Amino acid sequence: MGGSLAAQFRAESFVPKEEVIIAYKNASRDVLVVKTTQQSMKIKSIAIFDILGTQVAQFSTNTNSMEIDLSRLRNGKYLMSYSLNDNTQKVKQIIKQ
Numbered sequence: 069m070g071g072s073l074a075a076q077f078r079a080e081s082f083v084p085k086e087e088v089i090i091a092y093k094n095a096s097r098d099v100l101v102v103k104t105t106q107q108s109m110k111i112k113s114i115a116i117f118d119i120l121g122t123q124v125a126q127f128s129t130n131t132n133s134m135e136i137d138l139s140r141l142r143n144g145k146y147l148m149s150y151s152l153n154d155n156t157q158k159v160k161q162i163i164k165q
Contacts, residue, residue, distance in 0.1 A: 089150060091160060098139035100162065102150070104132045110153040116162070117147045138164055 088109050091102045104111060111134055116125040124141060127134065130153070146162045 088152065088156065089158070089160075091148065091162065098137065100136045100138050100148075102134045102136060102148075104152070107132065109156075112151045112153055115149045116141075117149065119145050119147075138162075 088106055089102060089104050089111070091100055093100060102111065102114060110130050110132060112128070112130065114125075114127045114129075114134065114136065115123055116136070116138075117123050124146070125136070127136065141164055143164050146164065148160045148162050149157070150160070151157045
């Protein structure tokens with residue numbers, strides 16, 4: 069593990085403009101911020117899976133915004149599955165660098 073102590077990651081999304089959730093890195097911490105784009109939408113649950121399909125984290129909530137500490141995860145690709153209060157279920161790719 070060389071280089072910086074602070075991990076970098078990005079969320080990639082290939083979805084239409086009507087996306088209802090965004091995910092981005094907090095610049096000062098090893099945290100992924102997940103937010104809904106519409107005030108009426110709430111995040112019900114989030115699960116994170118490694119590239120082999122093993123679930124590495126799970127969270128239940130009922131809020132518009134959530135911070136997820138990814139410091140214990142190794143660098144690499146992950147899938148973030150989420151469900152919203154309107155029963156929308158989608159998956160986003162997350163790359164931790």
